[in-house]
Amino acid sequence: MIGLGNYLILSGIIFSIGVVGVITSRNMLKVLLSLELLLAASNLSFVAFSRFNGDYTGQLIVFFVILVAAVEVAVGLAIIVLMYRHFATIQVDELKDLKW
Amino acid sequence: MFPVINWNLISLEVLITAILVILVVVDIFLPRESKEDWIGALSFVGLAGLIVFWFTQSNLTGATFGGMFIMDSLAWFFKGFFLLVMVFVFAMTQEFFKALPTRKNEFYLLLWLALIGMCFVASSADFLLLFLSIETLTISLYVMTAYLKSDSHSLEAGMKYLILGALTSGFFLFGLSFIYGATHSTRFEAIQAFVQTHAMSPMILFGLVLVFATVGFKIGSVPFQLWVPDVYQGAPTPVTALLSVGSKAAGFIILIRLFFGIFASWHIHWSVIFAALSAATMCYGNLGAMFQKNIKRLLGYSSIGHAGYLLMGAATGSALGLSAINFYLLGYLFTNLAAFVVIILFFIAQKSDEIEDYAGLVKRSPLLACALLLSLVSLAGIPPLAGFFGKFTLLMATVKAGLIWLAIVAGVNIIVSIYYYLLVAKRVYVDAPRTNSPIPVSLSMRWILGLAMAGIVVIGIFQGPFLDMAMTAAKGMYLFHL
Numbered sequence: 001m002i003g004l005g006n007y008l009i010l011s012g013i014i015f016s017i018g019v020v021g022v023i024t025s026r027n028m029l030k031v032l033l034s035l036e037l038l039l040a041a042s043n044l045s046f047v048a049f050s051r052f053n054g055d056y057t058g059q060l061i062v063f064f065v066i067l068v069a070a071v072e073v074a075v076g077l078a079i080i081v082l083m084y085r086h087f088a089t090i091q092v093d094e095l096k097d098l099k100w
Numbered sequence: 101m102f103p104v105i106n107w108n109l110i111s112l113e114v115l116i117t118a119i120l121v122i123l124v125v126v127d128i129f130l131p132r133e134s135k136e137d138w139i140g141a142l143s144f145v146g147l148a149g150l151i152v153f154w155f156t157q158s159n160l161t162g163a164t165f166g167g168m169f170i171m172d173s174l175a176w177f178f179k180g181f182f183l184l185v186m187v188f189v190f191a192m193t194q195e196f197f198k199a200l201p202t203r204k205n206e207f208y209l210l211l212w213l214a215l216i217g218m219c220f221v222a223s224s225a226d227f228l229l230l231f232l233s234i235e236t237l238t239i240s241l242y243v244m245t246a247y248l249k250s251d252s253h254s255l256e257a258g259m260k261y262l263i264l265g266a267l268t269s270g271f272f273l274f275g276l277s278f279i280y281g282a283t284h285s286t287r288f289e290a291i292q293a294f295v296q297t298h299a300m301s302p303m304i305l306f307g308l309v310l311v312f313a314t315v316g317f318k319i320g321s322v323p324f325q326l327w328v329p330d331v332y333q334g335a336p337t338p339v340t341a342l343l344s345v346g347s348k349a350a351g352f353i354i355l356i357r358l359f360f361g362i363f364a365s366w367h368i369h370w371s372v373i374f375a376a377l378s379a380a381t382m383c384y385g386n387l388g389a390m391f392q393k394n395i396k397r398l399l400g401y402s403s404i405g406h407a408g409y410l411l412m413g414a415a416t417g418s419a420l421g422l423s424a425i426n427f428y429l430l431g432y433l434f435t436n437l438a439a440f441v442v443i444i445l446f447f448i449a450q451k452s453d454e455i456e457d458y459a460g461l462v463k464r465s466p467l468l469a470c471a472l473l474l475s476l477v478s479l480a481g482i483p484p485l486a487g488f489f490g491k492f493t494l495l496m497a498t499v500k501a502g503l504i505w506l507a508i509v510a511g512v513n514i515i516v517s518i519y520y521y522l523l524v525a526k527r528v529y530v531d532a533p534r535t536n537s538p539i540p541v542s543l544s545m546r547w548i549l550g551l552a553m554a555g556i557v558v559i560g561i562f563q564g565p566f567l568d569m570a571m572t573a574a575k576g577m578y579l580f581h582l
Contacts, residue, residue: 011277015270041270045277046280048281049281057228057285064231068235068269072235075239079242082249082255083255087252095256098330098333
């Protein structure tokens, strides 16, 4: 029997992968993908809670989260394109002008 | 049966959205090579109308859209605050882009979008609406931060802001899902009712810590402060001004709604946490600011320090502390924006934000030097200016709440901050100028500077009416509970 706990553990694992990915990735596209994982993990736990609580608010929220995720990626990709034009690379390491 | 929607409560937001839509259409039909700044002029007309309209809403209270959207004294206070911030930011934008080849019409539209987001943050009574309004504000700020596409600093700042901002909104959502799971609702009212009848549960606590990540990110509190100096330095200066006042105030509204409203009955548990965060934040900001060579970066660190002072008010958990936060933010608005207006005018003339280039500013433009001095002295908290009385009320609330050690830490920090603020003032007033060319200040900028300086002095000397305003905003707050 798959219970609420199993869903939450899965979503926790996905969330952790996302956080580690954001922190350790050097490639901007990978960072954006990891950010998407965070939102996907939240969606999973919203739907799980919604199912086991027996109300629909959680499922409703998921639609809005998908929307926001799309907007974030759109802006992120736009900045990556500008960055590639300017630095000819999309490695995060190149962003080191602003320091102390 | 459909619920009845009270459009009167949401009319300010509807008007702002209408103005945005009109401006988009106007922008489409404007000739590309038009020299006149129509969008900027229309924006000012719109803002003036909105401020008049805002005054008529002073006694409006109630909830609509099934309790998702509320209007109360706190929301009213902060909407006025945001409109005032926008008056300054629009004026700065107009001046800033005059000297640049970049198109600025889209920038105005993004500013309007950010204003919509901030007004909705002030009025949210549901976590879903709160999330969407925070994202409206933050995403328009991402774009504005990276707006100068040919400037590598602006791009770098935009990228960093986007990565960390999206990371914290991921935290917010994940935390929210746990609060929703434990309380079966996202409505503030229902969650407060749940919290008041239950003991603290690990699930809600876990959710709340993650939700606080977004608040901490917006206000620039430890441990979410790392982006502040980089983004403040790299972003176009009008955006830095908006980040340091508007976006910070939006973060404080969320903090107030969460910890003076919904979760106030567990206050005893986080008074200590806020006190520790406050001490760490002000030490980080003020110690970091001491060694800065770039004025925008210096103000970035200083704004972290001010977030630390403001968190003292959150640690008190009293009505007095809450009014002190409101009052401090009001003084901070005029003080900080005066500094940013000077920075923009100086940048246009000199193409530099380095503090050493400010040497002898008083000989080149006495008005700018005077405005910068007033602003720095008020930030440092020297009487009789706005910053002094704000710090005074915050410290008073802290001592009354029994957090004497925190008040002492704040006192030491204020002394440290006087050092680096006056170091800049010394450059401006004592050092010899490198060039003697005067810095021109246009008429509109004189007005804006005059408004900011008047605000600093008037709030400092006649605190009474402003303190009353801050107290009324605090007392009439929806779900207020202590």
